[in-house]
Amino acid sequence: MPRHRVIAVGSVNHDRIWHLNETLTPGGRLHFTSRTTQLGGGAYYTGCQLLELGAHVALISRLMADERGIAARNTLATMGFDCGYINMLPGQTTPLEILLEPSGERTILARSAATQMPLATAGTLVGEAVYINAVLLEKSLVEKIEALPLVMSQMPLRPAIARASDVVISSRADVPGDNQDVWNRAAQIAGSRLKMLVLTDGPRAITLFDGRTATTVEPQEFVRTGDTIGAGDRFAGSYLFALLNGHDHVTAARQASALTARWLREPRQADTPSELEYPSSRIDEK
DSSP states (O other), X not given: OOOOEEEEEEOOEEEEEEEESSOOOTTOXXXXXXXXXXXXXXXXXXXXXXXXXXXXXXXXXXXXXXXXXXXXXXXXXXXTOBOTTOEEESSOOOOEEEEEOXXXXXXXXXXXXXXXXXXXXXXXXXXXXXXXXXXXXXXXXXHHHHTSSXXXXXXXXXXXXXXXXXXXXXXXXXXXXXXXXXXXXXXXXXXXXXXXXXXXXXXXXXXXXXXXXXXXXXXXXXXXXSOOTTHHHHHHHHHHHHHHTTOXXXXXXXXXXXXXXXXXXXXXXXXXOOXXXXXXXXXXXX
C-alpha cells in the first residue's frame, strides 16, 4: 500500500513542563514536583501520530540554529520526518513554559504574538493532505496549500490568516458558542471550501457539524490521566489519516477517539526526547 504524504504546518517546540503539586490560584505560591523538557507543538504531535500510522510527513516549521534547535532537527529526521521545509533561524531556542496541574489542566506561557513571524516555505508542496496548526502564514504558503486536495486546520484561537480548508477542528473548551456560531467563525477562516466542523470535548461526545446537521459520536473509551498534552493533536492526526483512507467523518471520529485513548494509556516516555541527547529519555529536573 502506498504511503500517504501529509504536510504538517505549525510549531515544533521545546516544552518545559512544570508538574505542579496543586491547582493554580491567583496570587498563590506555586510548588512543583519536577520539571521536564521535551519536544512538543501542534505540528510535532500531529506529525508523530501520522508517522506511527504509516504516513510520510513533511514539517513546515521553524527552529533556532543553536545547539538545541540543531539537535531537535536531527532528532526529527531520525524519527522519519521530512525536514526539508523547516527554516533554521539565527538566535536562541526559548522553551515554551507549560504549567501542568495534577488534574491534567494546563496553562501555557507563550511569547507575545507581536514577536512572531508568518510561516513560509520556498519549496513546492507535494502531498495528499495538509494539516495546519498555525495562525500566521505567508500569502505564498496559503496559495500552495490551497492547491492540495485535502486541508484540515485547527481553529485559530486569535485573529489569523484565512486559509481554504475542508475540515476545521477544535476543542469545545476553546470555542464557546453553539454549533452555528462556531461554524460561522470557522467559515471566516476556511472559506467556502469548508465541509465539516469537528469539535472534541474531552471525555464527552465529539460533535460533527456540516453547517446544517450536527452528529454526535461517543468516545470509544475514557482514560483517566493527569497528562493530556498532545492528545488533541494526536486525535487530529488520526482523524486526517482516516479521511485519507476513504472513511467518512463518523468513522474517522471513532477511529481517532480509539487511537487517542490507546495513546493516553501508554507511558509518555515515547514522546519525550531529552533536550540535547535526542532521542533518549526526557530530562527530569528535581
